[in-house]
Amino acid sequence: DTAVSQTPKYLVTQMGNDKSIKCEQNLGHDTMYWYKQDSKKFLKIMFSYNNKELIINETVPNRFSPKSPDKAHLNLHINSLELGDSAVYFCASSPTGNGANVLTFGAGSRLTVL
Amino acid sequence: AQSVTQLGSHVSVSEGALVLLRCNYSSSVPPYLFWYVQYPNQGLQLLLKYTTGATLVKGINGFEAEFKKSETSFHLTKPSAHMSDAAEYFCAVIPSGGYNKLIFGAGTRLAVHP
Numbered sequence: 001d002t003a004v005s006q007t008p009k010y011l012v013t014q015m016g017n018d019k020s021i022k023c024e025q026n027l028g029h030d031t032m033y034w035y036k037q038d039s040k041k042f043l044k045i046m047f048s049y050n051n052k053e054l055i056i057n058e059t060v061p062n063r064f065s066p067k068s069p070d071k072a073h074l075n076l077h078i079n080s081l082e083l084g085d086s087a088v089y090f091c092a093s094s095p096t097g098n099g100a101n102v103l104t105f106g107a108g109s110r111l112t113v114l
Numbered sequence: 115a116q117s118v119t120q121l122g123s124h125v126s127v128s129e130g131a132l133v134l135l136r137c138n139y140s141s142s143v144p145p146y147l148f149w150y151v152q153y154p155n156q157g158l159q160l161l162l163k164y165t166t167g168a169t170l171v172k173g174i175n176g177f178e179a180e181f182k183k184s185e186t187s188f189h190l191t192k193p194s195a196h197m198s199d200a201a202e203y204f205c206a207v208i209p210s211g212g213y214n215k216l217i218f219g220a221g222t223r224l225a226v227h228p
Contacts, residue, residue: 004157031214033214033216035216040220041152041202041220041221042218042220042221043158043204043218043221044218045215045216045217048214048215056215090157090158092158094214100214101146101148101163101165101208101214102160102163103158103160103214103216105150105157105158105159106157107156107157108155108156108157
């Protein structure tokens with residue numbers, strides 16, 4: 001079983017469209033994250049949720065809206081897609097208590113905006 | 115703001131040679147320190163971490179890193195490179211009191227040639 005799974009793995013879409021990326025973790029972790037990796041491989045945190053509560057919200061356009069229906073899921077919805085949104089988006093999770101600072105990453109979702 | 119600098123975006127070594135990937139952080143208070151590895155088209159995998167205690171930490175696949183507070187460094191080494199070590203390596207920090215907000219360096223691509 002994949003610990004942190006993201007769907008879809010690849011997504012190609014036109015500018016102006018709205019799309020979602022889903023993330024699920026089966027590790028029982030309380031905290032989940034979204035990271036963006038740009039074309040130069042630079043990784044930057046976007047959001048973090050702890051038990052469905054938003055705890056980190058970096059300077060991200062409000063076209064990006066995370067949603068956490070329960071602590072095992074953190075989805076990312078993007079409205080009005082722009083060329084600059086093309087990137088690989090990584091979901092991650094971490095436990096509380098012992099090991100809280102170790103993140104487990106998913107395999108990534110490569111978004112291409114044409 | 116906390117930052118992480120990885121010296122050298124590309125490092126090339128011969129199989130069997132020493133691997134040295136450099137990482138420096140900016141903080142007056144030592145953060146938690148990490149090295150992650152990303153193989154092509156995959157997510158990130160934790161190699162090793164330093165939080166407290168012994169300053170020389172050993173990780174998976176024969177890698178180790180030494181935390182040097184006086185130099186604000188956390189360089190990654192491996193005595194003998196294997197072809198399978200070719201990947202992108204990321205140094206990262208979680209600032210103290212940082213909500214597990216992992217801040218990444220720009221990455222170093224390690225190439226291993228026969």
